[in-house]
Amino acid sequence: MPPSLNSYESLVLKSALASRFLLVALVVLWRSLLDPYDTSATLNPNCLSSTSPSSSVDNLVLWPSLGSAIESNIVWDSVYYVRIAQCGYEYEQTYAFFPLLPFLMSVSSRTVLLPLVPVIGYRAVLGLSGYLISNIAFVFAAVYFYRLSVIILKDTKASLRASILFSFNPASIFYTSIYSESLYALFSIGGVYHWFSGAQSIAVLWLAVSGLARSNGMINAGYICFHTMLRAYEALIYKKRTSLALQVFAVGILHCLFIFIPFISFQAFGYYNMCHGHHFDDIRPWCRGRIPTMYNYIQDHYWGVGFLKYFHLKQMPNFLLASPILTLTVCSILTYARAWSKLLFSLGFQAALEEMSAEFLLRPVAYSREKTCSPDNVSSTDTGGGNK
Secondary structure: OOOOHHHHHHHHHHHHHHHHHHHHHHHHHHHHHOOOOOOHHHOOOOOOOOOOOOHHHHHHOOOHHHHHHHHOOOOOHHHHHHHHHHHOOOOHHHHHOOOHHHHHHHHHHHOOOHHHHHHHOHHHHHHHHHHHHHHHHHHHHHHHHHHHHHHHHOOHHHHHHHHHHHHOOOOHHHHHOOOOHHHHHHHHHHHHHHHHOOOHHHHHHHHHHHHHHOHHHHHHHHHHHHHHHHHHHHHHHHOOOHHHHHHHHHHHHHHHHHHHHHHHHHHHHHHHHHOOOOOOOOOOHHHHOOOOOHHHHHHHHHHOOOOOOOOOHHHHHHHHHHHHHHHHHHHHHHHHHHHOHHHHHOOOOOOOHHHOOHHHHOHHHHHHHHOOOOOOOOOOOOOOOOOO
16 A cells, blocks of 8 residues: 555655754764864854843853854854844845844744753854754755645655655755755745645745745745736636636735735835935935835845856856756756647646646746755855845
């Protein structure tokens, strides 16, 4: 007798947990054997605000060696997330990092993990909370990935294989570190799953929350937009009901606007803190813009990130490193195009009604998720300067 759906889901859960323990063990092993390439772990100046938790408490901890070991793994973008969780948004460049992860880190360090502060220190607790949040979020993301794959592929065994590959994907370090990728994956995949399970209100909420984790959470509105267009097309062309098509279109627009709210709100928050109340000659250049968008300016000014700016000859080693995954991705797209060319080139609008199912409409999502490359990364490898 083949395994039941629950047993497959249990296997996905175990695989995701095993992958996280393996990654953490490898990180600890290599950090103990080799000198770190990045030395940003030592960057820990006092907070500008006097109301922030004082680092003087760290001098009285019971187990300073353990605290130092945890803090030594706060590197790269993790430094920013821990700093924001501890001190808030103090500097302009910190607004490139969206607030969901540091907020959860701050809350957990002041509640569930608060008893550990006298043991290892407050900053170490923040780092520990970041690792726990990222890895727990990834495990749940893997489960939702399996559930969504079952809807898309209608094949539990193929969904199981895809989910295990997702758990051990080449970009696993980003899902294990103090980084927003796991939270973004959880709310993005979970949101799409809830949408195609019929819980559309929950889905829109989840997709909106993904925008609090990473800037490209707004792109998740594309799922809603595309599905809305298909439903409106069906109502107008097949059912000949103009009023129903307009109703579907209006609801879809509201759903998409709701998903945009987190990004817009965070930009408004940054504008208020950085531009409001300052003399015109003293404010930052982006504050004077017709549409003062802080995020684009910060990405370009501090990290050199922008449209096609990553495509330089000096980035060739990174593209070579990513070439296996990129090759697999291109092959998957070509295979899909050959198998469902009519559906692909008509965007589904000319397909038969029975083909307008999640199996056909979302099969590209399966391919894109299996390639294990976040659309938020500027390449298949992240060199520390991608979107946050």
